[in-house]
Amino acid sequence: MSLLLRWPLSAVLVWLAAWLAHALAWPLAGPLAALLAASLVGAAGSLLERPWWRRALVAVGFPLALLLQGAAALPSWAWLLPLALLLLLYPLHAWRDAPVFPTPRGALAGLAGRVPLPPGAAVLDAGCGLGDGLLALRAAYPQAALHGLEWSWPLALLCRLRCRFAHVRRADLWAAPWGGYALVYLFQRPESMARAAEKARQEMAPGSWLVSLAFEVPGWAPQARLPGSAGQPVWIYQVPERGGGPPPGMSATGSGHASLPRRGAPT
Structure with a gap:
């Protein structure tokens, strides 16, 4: 087959x-x-x-x-x-973002071991497409409150039907707030990673997580790197204090759970 x-x-x-x-x-x-x-x-x-x-x-x-x-x-x-x-x-508005590349099955295996989240933690797939990333996130965090953002309304509708366990809505991932999430997952493109890092630094709580499949954040030191799937590694970053530099050499399991956002993520 x-x-x-x-x-x-x-x-x-x-x-x-x-x-x-x-x-x-x-x-x-x-x-x-x-x-x-x-x-x-x-x-x-x-x-x-x-x-x-x-x-x-x-x-x-x-x-x-x-x-x-x-x-x-x-x-x-x-x-x-x-x-x-x-x-x-695939509307023109989204052409500057990554094409609709699905997250490979098993790409996020081991993520929960590196970034443990409490039950009910809010997790976002920014640019969820047809929902493959949400399925991978569900496998990693079955007790998390999963959310998806997708600009294309047909893809958002199909993703909503496919991933009934998640809250999927049509929205611009760059305009929608990331501040209520404990972890934001991206499968973007190299050119947009600096923008994603700046948005995470400005909006997300210090100590929360930015996870990228395949592409690194320029100038940030990852807290961990997973092998991923099909030669595409998973890069794990912890959001620093606002106005500060990227956190050097922090352990991927070193932050407490108390400050991580729970189910009150923006909808």
């Missing part, structure tokens, strides 16, 4: 599923609805791909093939439907 999910077989499977959706929808709802249904299948399947160019190829594969072969007599504006669908899934 894992072989079928490898590139390019994974793309072929998504394209075949899109053609099947098109064939089934055409006699029932007409050409426009069939195009939209097939494009939705392709766009949803593209979210499982990485890097960005594979995602783009999978997403545009079906509408491009349909256009080139002239299989459908559609008005010219109809070809904007796939583009509109992609913009709904």
